[in-house]
Amino acid sequence: MLVERAKNINMNKKSARDCAVQVAGEMGIKVASSAYIGGGSFGRVCRITSAGGEKFAVKFIAANDMLKKETHDLELLARHCPVTMPQVIAVRPPDGRIPVGCYVMKYIEGKSALMSLKLLLKSREKRLDFAAQVTQALHAIHSCKSRLFGDTLSPDCADWLSYYKPFAAQVMQRAEDMHASGQLSDKIIRAMRAAWEGFGQIFSGGFGEACLIHGDLNIANIMVDERGNLCGFIDPLNSMYADREYDLFQFDNLTGKRFELRQTYMRQYGASPKCDARCAFYGLWNEVCCYIKSGVLVGLIINPLIDNMHKRLAEL
Missing domain, CATH: 3.90.1200.10 (Aminoglycoside phosphotransferase (APH), C-terminal lobe)
Incomplete structure (x- = not known):
């Protein structure tokens, strides 16, 4: 476990929502609505609702190593937990169009x-x-x-x-x-x-x-x-x-x-x-x-x- 100041995410709420819509579009999802639903120093989370009513969560993370670890851990935990955990369905590294990496999950209602x-x-x-x-x-x-x-x-x-x-x-x-x-x-x-x-x-x-x-x-x-x-x-x-x-x-x-x-x-x-x-x-x-x-x-x-x-x- 590292003990050092982590890289803060450089993305405001509107930018996060716009980028989430773009990510969904790249996945072939027809977006009916989007909403910013939370975040902290190191991440932003948005909800995407498709035209068919299916919901997804898109989480943006400042550091690439955190992106790799979070997605790995979610998949590992889900294999052993009898209670629903977020199911990772796509991982997108940062690039020139979206400078912050993210992953897409099925949205858990509640x-x-x-x-x-x-x-x-x-x-x-x-x-x-x-x-x-x-x-x-x-x-x-x-x-x-x-x-x-x-x-x-x-x-x-x-x-x-x-x-x-x-x-x-x-x-x-x-x-x-x-x-x-x-x-x-x-x-x-x-x-x-x-x-x-x-x-x-x-x-x-x-x-x-x-x-x-x-x-x-x-x-x-x-x-x-x-x-x-x-x-x-x-x-x-x-x-x-x-x-x-x-x-x-x-x-x-x-x-x-x-x-x-x-x-x-x-x-x-x-x-x-x-x-x-x-x-x-x-x-x-x-x-x-x-x-x-x-x-x-x-x-x-x-x-x-x-x-x-x-x-x-x-x-x-």
Whole structure:
């Protein structure tokens, strides 16, 4: 995993929509309508509706290496996930006509579970039923094993910490540099220093087999239909063959705790004795790494991560 500022996408919403229409036309799709539906620092996503009513999503990505990895990971995850994932149907590299690479997927109808008030207000029993469906599908992904740990494109480490600790050390060093230059708060660096000091204790004990992970399965990347029923997973990030508990910390972000997603997974499929502390570490390091790459820090996410890290360290 690289720890460096990523290339931001140079494409506004209108340009993304116009380019999506052009890509669809190249594929022989007669476009009835188009809409910009989302994006961030590194990507733009548009929906295309054909004259026959079929819908597609076109995702533009700034970096070609990200384009290769995302499409590879979506296809790999789809082979092992019983829940619908975006099906990649075309990949288009950048050229003189469209300077940003993209891929085209079948569009998944529904909305993010984060935005479903109906789901949020369901009884605890029904929320736990939802959690059971989500975790069962994630566990199916985790059933895909590798002999080695590392990136899905080229796993190369015999054990998890040989892969993860160098990455964590890079994040720590960049965080120290950013704190020294006034770009990272005292509150964040204090939590990171305390966690780094406790690294050996947090990660003592063994790890299981190298498992395929989604990498970013928070509540926002879980899709539901109009009745609040599970209908898809989207947007994997940094998928790899990893400690499976690396896939659990995202469950606690945003409104995920209301569904007891992480606890449901741990009850059903087991966890290491240090799972809570490891997830706290993974979550804090992931968010700081995202800040390093994007320059965006979300207080709604980082502040609970800091509090949780201190709490888990006190429990060790």
